[in-house]
Amino acid sequence: MSFKLIYIWFLPPLVLVLAAGTLYALNMADKWQLQRINSSAQDMATPTVEQYDPQMVANLPKAAQRYFAFSIQPGTQLQARVRLQMQGELGLGxxxxxxxxxxxxxxxxVPEKGFTWALRSKGFPMVIGGSDVMWGDQSWTRFWLYGLVPVxxxxxxKDHFRAAxxxxxxxxxxxxPAALLPQYGVEWEEVDANxxxxxxxxxTGRHGIExxxxxxxxxxxYKIERWSNANPASQFQYQPFGGTPERFVDIDGMQIAQKVIVGNHFGTPDYFPFFKAELTKIEFF
Structure with a gap:
C-alpha cells in the first residue's frame, strides 16, 4: 500500500520534470540551429565589391534613379549583406x-540566402525569446515564453516560406538598397512620377517591391503583395504589406531607414502596424 502511495505522489512531478526537460532541450536545439546559420553567414566568402556609379541606374525610371541617388553616394562600396541590432515594439493583437x-x-x-532575426522581449512580466528565419530553402517562426513554453x-x-x-x-x-541594383538581375518599372x-x-516567382x-x-x-494568412479567414493569399520609414542614417555611404513602422494590409483601412523598430547598430559585411 505504501509503495503504491509513493508511486502516485511521485508520478506527476516526474512527468512535469520530463516535460520541462524536453521543452528546454527543444529550445536549445532551436538556438543551436540559429547559431549554425549565423556562423555559416560569417564564413561565407566575401563577394567582389564594386563602387557605385550613377550610370548603373541611368536607364531606370526617374523615381528609381532618385531612390538610388538618395540611398547610395557615388564611389560607395556596394555591399548588400548587413548585420543589424534593433529595438522596438511588436504587436500581437x-x-x-x-x-x-x-x-x-x-x-x-544576406541577399543570396535570406535573413535571420533573433528576438528577446525587454522585460517582465512577459519574457519572450526566439527567432524568425528564412534561409536557403527553409523558414521558421519559433518563439518561447520563459524559455519553456512554445508560443x-x-x-x-511552402506557405510559411512564401510569407517569410x-x-x-x-x-x-x-x-x-545595393541589392536592388539592376546588375543583380532586378528589373524596374515606373508606377508614377514618385x-x-x-x-x-x-x-517562388517574380515579386514587385513598390x-x-x-x-x-x-x-x-515600401509596399509588396505578400503571401499571408493575417486576415479574418486565416486564409493564405496575396495582400498588401509594407510601411513607412521615419528617419535615415548614413552608413559607409549608404542611406538606410533607421526607424520603420510596418504592418499587414498597408494602404487599406485594415492596416495594422504590428512592427515598429529602430536600428541601434548597422554594419555591412
Missing amino acids: DNDKPNYFEFTARQII AREGGT EGRYLIELAAWS KARAWVTTS ISVDERGAPTA
Whole structure:
C-alpha cells in the first residue's frame, strides 16, 4: 500500500520534470540551429565589391534613379549583406487591442540566402525569446515564453516560406538598397512620377517591391503583395504589406531607414502596424 502511495505522489512531478526537460532541450536545439546559420553567414566568402556609379541606374525610371541617388553616394562600396541590432515594439493583437511588447533583436540579411532575426522581449512580466528565419530553402517562426513554453512554432511549409520571403523583400528596400541594383538581375518599372517598382525573381516567382519617394529620392513608403494568412479567414493569399520609414542614417555611404513602422494590409483601412523598430547598430559585411 505504501509503495503504491509513493508511486502516485511521485508520478506527476516526474512527468512535469520530463516535460520541462524536453521543452528546454527543444529550445536549445532551436538556438543551436540559429547559431549554425549565423556562423555559416560569417564564413561565407566575401563577394567582389564594386563602387557605385550613377550610370548603373541611368536607364531606370526617374523615381528609381532618385531612390538610388538618395540611398547610395557615388564611389560607395556596394555591399548588400548587413548585420543589424534593433529595438522596438511588436504587436500581437489587432488595431483594437494591439498588445504591443518591447523587444530587442539581432538580424542578418544576406541577399543570396535570406535573413535571420533573433528576438528577446525587454522585460517582465512577459519574457519572450526566439527567432524568425528564412534561409536557403527553409523558414521558421519559433518563439518561447520563459524559455519553456512554445508560443509560436511554425515553418516547414511552402506557405510559411512564401510569407517569410515577403518580409525579406521589403527589408531589402529599407536596409540593403545595393541589392536592388539592376546588375543583380532586378528589373524596374515606373508606377508614377514618385513611385517605382523593383521586380525581384526568386525560387517562388517574380515579386514587385513598390517604393515611393519624395523629391530628394528619400523613401516615403515600401509596399509588396505578400503571401499571408493575417486576415479574418486565416486564409493564405496575396495582400498588401509594407510601411513607412521615419528617419535615415548614413552608413559607409549608404542611406538606410533607421526607424520603420510596418504592418499587414498597408494602404487599406485594415492596416495594422504590428512592427515598429529602430536600428541601434548597422554594419555591412
